[in-house]
């Protein structure tokens with residue numbers, strides 16, 4: 001089980017505050033929307049990750065637990 | 077060019093999905109848990125996978141939804157793909173088989189509500205479904221059947237969008253997965269109409285019968301739409317694993333030397349004619365080319381057409397069809413379309429356009445709440461690969477195929493509704 005940051009792209013308004021708080025895992029595309037790393041959140045960044053999630057004005061970020069395989073993840 | 081000559085039609089296939097005799101036998105009883113488990117095992121053994129583009133194993137989906145409380149079944153016949161007609165043809169030819177499949181799926185997962193969705197523009201399909209539902213009145217004990225006419229948007233057939241629209245919203249995707257939280261918040265099985273028709277046939281004839289056609293990994297038949305440079309464009313049922321050459325022969329053969337095929341739909345993949353012509357029509361054999369069966373669409377692009385110009389029009393269309401909810405899709409797809417148009421326009425700006433595309437594609441791929449952005453980048457990437465020689469020509473300011481009618485149909489700028 002690992003933890004990953006997930007963004008709800010429908011809620012996100014792209015002001016990019018999260019990328020300032022957590023540049024190690026979040027970068028912005030050229031329109032200012034976050035590209036979130038697929039990598040697990042390392043223990044050393046857990047506090048920053050929680051802060052970025054808590055401060056997102058649109059509540060678009062979540063911490064997601066992932067098991068090795070996602071059963072019904074990506075349909076087309 | 078002997079490698080591209082076409083043989084006699086090889087599609088002498090006894091139609092299953094498009095024949096009404098296939099639904100003459102009664103459906104099996106499913107009132108007992110043992111009977112349902114038997115059929116679920118049979119569907120698993122049949123290897124049936126989704127026919128709506130994703131290719132997900134149907135038995136796995138049925139089992140997941142069956143675990144939920146009072147689920148709902150949605151038959152997806154919306155077919156928003158502009159060049160595709162296979163679901164419309166199936167619905168018109170055999171509405172009862174589709175409904176049989178939906179009712180059987182409902183009994184398997186414990187649903188009492190079945191919604192059958194077709195596209196609003198598909199008047200013939202809606203009428204056929206409504207007529208069939210009326211004919212069945214009193215037959216499907218304990219199941220409520222409804223027919224709905226969904227908005228005609230490319231994205232409206234995406235399962236989360238369809239569920240959102242059925243819930244009274246716009247036909248735009250959400251982030252809720254239907255099998256967990258779908259129509260009225262209930263677990264929802266969304267299944268393509270061709271998948272359901274196959275399910276009804278497996279319920280009647282069993283897994284071994286189903287596997288008499290196709291390959292061991294990809295059993296069964298498939299409805300395909302074939303258009304472009306073929307004599308008799310349209311829809312036919314083929315055996316999975318038939319070579320593309322034989323599929324084309326079944327559509328009257330080629331009318332011109334093809335340079336490439338678009339496989340899968342508008343978020344499919346371009347493959348060069350030479351690479352693909354003798355490959356069996358299966359996901360397995362197309363995978364090395366980066367292609368898949370997708371929405372089972374084949375468009376043969378004749379030698380005198382411009383693959384870049386054709387792609388540019390489709391990418392612009394896909395950008396227009398963005399539901400405008402996710403920034404990377406709303407901004408990214410039009411930006412890609414603009415860069416691609418620059419490239420296809422054969423102007424001196426082509427080198428910059430190519431460079432811009434190489435920066436845009438990674439920013440858009442895999443983003444968004446649905447696969448529209450990923451599908452669009454797949455199309456663009458494959459076009460740059462397959463038409464690489466043309467890219468060089470266009471970089472030098474040359475377009476190979478000046479004014480000729482478009483091969484890939486793109487709906488006019490429309491004001492189709494989202495709800």
Ligand SMILES: Cc1cc2nc3c(=O)[nH]c(=O)nc-3n(C[C@H](O)[C@H](O)[C@H](O)COP(=O)(O)O)c2cc1C
Nearest residue numbers: 076126127128152155156233234235267268271447
């Ligand atoms: C943009 C988009 C459009 C889609 N359009 C359709 C469609 O018109 N018909 C369809 O059956 N599936 C469509 N799909 C796939 C559905 O989301 C879903 O995977 C499918 O209906 C599931 O049925 P199946 O497992 O039987 O294939 C679309 C997906 C996307 C991302």
Ligand code: SF4
Nearest residue numbers: 012013015016018056
């Ligand atoms: S802070 Fe939230 S709303 Fe702002 S860009 Fe990041 S995810 Fe989007």
Ligand code: SF4
Nearest residue numbers: 399401402405444446
């Ligand atoms: S990715 Fe595009 S089409 Fe899909 S939900 Fe987001 S904005 Fe809509």
